Amino acid sequence: MNAPAHSWAGFWRHPRDRSTEHNTLAYWVDLARTAERGLFDGVFLADVFGIYDVYGGNSDATLHAAAQSPSHDPMLTVPAMAYATQHLGFGVTANLTYEHPYQFARRFSTLDHLTGGRAGWNVVTGYLESAARGMGFDHAREHDERYEAGEDFLEAVYKLWEGSWADGALVRDKRAGRYTDPSRVRRVRHEGPYYRVDGFNLADPSPQRTPVLYQAGASGRGKAFAGKHAECVFLEGQTPAIVAQAARDIRRHAVDAGRAADDILLYLGATVIVTRTANEARELHAEYAEYVDTLGQLTLVSGWTGIDFAALDIDEPIRYVKSNALQSTVENLTKRAGRPITPRDMARFDQIGGRGPFIVGDAHEVADQLIAWADETGVDGFNLRRLVMPESLQSFVDLVVPELQSRGRYRTAYAQGTLREKLFDGRGPHLNATHPGARHRIS
Ligand SMILES: Cc1cc2nc3c(=O)[nH]c(=O)nc-3n(C[C@H](O)[C@H](O)[C@H](O)COP(=O)(O)O)c2cc1C
Numbered sequence: 339m340n341a342p343a344h345s346w347a348g349f350w351r352h353p354r355d356r357s358t359e360h361n362t363l364a365y366w367v368d369l370a371r372t373a374e375r376g377l378f379d380g381v382f383l384a385d386v387f388g389i390y391d392v393y394g395g396n397s398d399a400t401l402h403a404a405a406q407s408p409s410h411d412p413m414l415t416v417p418a419m420a421y422a423t424q425h426l427g428f429g430v431t432a433n434l435t436y437e438h439p440y441q442f443a444r445r446f447s448t449l450d451h452l453t454g455g456r457a458g459w460n461v462v463t464g465y466l467e468s469a470a471r472g473m474g475f476d477h478a479r480e481h482d483e484r485y486e487a488g489e490d491f492l493e494a495v496y497k498l499w500e501g502s503w504a505d506g507a508l509v510r511d512k513r514a515g516r517y518t519d520p521s522r523v524r525r526v527r528h529e530g531p532y533y534r535v536d537g538f539n540l541a542d543p544s545p546q547r548t549p550v551l552y553q554a555g556a557s558g559r560g561k562a563f564a565g566k567h568a569e570c571v572f573l574e575g576q577t578p579a580i581v582a583q584a585a586r587d588i589r590r591h592a593v594d595a596g597r598a599a600d601d602i603l604l605y606l607g608a609t610v611i612v613t614r615t616a617n618e619a620r621e622l623h624a625e626y627a628e629y630v631d632t633l634g635q636l637t638l639v640s641g642w643t644g645i646d647f648a649a650l651d652i653d654e655p656i657r658y659v660k661s662n663a664l665q666s667t668v669e670n671l672t673k674r675a676g677r678p679i680t681p682r683d684m685a686r687f688d689q690i691g692g693r694g695p696f697i698v699g700d701a702h703e704v705a706d707q708l709i710a711w712a713d714e715t716g717v718d719g720f721n722l723r724r725l726v727m728p729e730s731l732q733s734f735v736d737l738v739v740p741e742l743q744s745r746g747r748y749r750t751a752y753a754q755g756t757l758r759e760k761l762f763d764g765r766g767p768h769l770n771a772t773h774p775g776a777r778h779r780i781s
Pocket of ligand 1: 433462464553560573607665
């Protein structure tokens with residue numbers, strides 16, 4: 339996230355942490371080069387529009403702790419990272435709720451051009467009331483309605499990306515002085531329940547046309563949405579059983595939507611602390627734990643769940659409420675937790691209930707656990723949570739990647755082509771024919 343903190347509040351205070359430099363290109367370029375050295379699929383850029391103000395009904399603790407605040411635009415960092423790398427993909431989060439498809443399609447087409455076809459879009463609809471108020475609305479859209487609006491938005495951008503410019507429309511014939519063949523550019527007319535578009539995509543088709551679509555819907559409605567639209571899905575869950583169930587559900591939704599189960603790659607959010615020896619790793623874990631900002635952490639969890647933890651006793655078990663924020667997080671913390679979880683648990687570094695594997699060890703132990711999680715749950719990969727930056731990324735690249743490679747569980751070189759071609763070996767740069775967006779393609 340283009341902010342001093344993402345999932346964990348407080349590490350910016352660690353003497354070796356460079357997160358306060360998130361407003362510089364050098365920070366992002368270094369990060370991208372390290373990730374590419376580690377042959378990562380991509381950098382995932384989270385973005386949460388709005389400020390956390392559920393905890394105690396105000397933003398004081400959030401601002402004090404730099405809990406996802408200050409928050410800068412993630413997309414603007416990408417061209418610099420793309421210029422400094424050749425293969426790395428970029429999963430950029432953009433909240434569609436406060437965008438218009440006509441404008442948005444052009445911006446992502448531009449990004450896909452500038453990255454040479456390495457752009458991905460993490461489709462989110464937002465969960466903070468503060469964003470709605472900031473944008474001039476009285477309230478955020480209701481949870482399931484956000485997904486309905488998302489369906490409409492995607493339909494509109496698919497038409498712009500896939501159905502506006504036919505292949506070969508761009509002629510660039512210098513001698514004839516003809517840049518574009520107007521007969522091959524089609525006006526899109528979209529009349530949906532939420533969005534209307536009458537015009538063609540202002541940008542010519544980028545290498546992938548539609549960026550690789552990432553999503554993380556985890557509620558019932560969210561999983562159906564992911565099954566229909568997503569090519570990559572981020573999962574969370576504190577036990578293999580919870581994750582395996584979510585993975586099965588999403589793949590089943592994909593099949594129900596007329597796609598194949600393996601049309602979707604699943605990435606499980608994981609926290610990894612690795613050093614050369616297991617003892618050192620445990621020491622580092624204890625050292626990091628001292629920098630977790632408890633109040634900052636509680637403001638984050640309050641924002642995710644929509645529950646004001648300041649109003650609860652610190653040892654009072656969290657009870658299920660139907661939330662208008664992240665419903666799946668509330669369900670994981672209550673119905674599926676297996677034991678009562680309290681605000682005190684939520685603020686603890688390694689106990690952040692409802693979120694996912696927390697692995698501490700040497701490279702051998704970390705590889706063992708990552709492989710066990712992958713095999714037990716059926717996920718395709720991991721989404722590493724940022725800790726102390728850049729050392730937590732560097733140590734993963736230097737220690738865990740070679741260990742996984744030696745076990746034949748990690749690539750040893752990048753494939754050629756766009757992000758989509760690298761992720762889905764042997765397929766083309768564009769959406770798969772069974773994807774709903776491909777319906778809008780013109781020839
Ligand atoms: C790994 C991961 C990253 C996410 N990143 C973002 C983000 O950057 N911005 C955002 O608004 N929501 C983000 N979300 C929230 C999801 O978009 C979604 O709202 C959430 O998983 C809950 O789904 P549900 O509302 O269907 O329960 C993320 C979720 C996961 C699991």
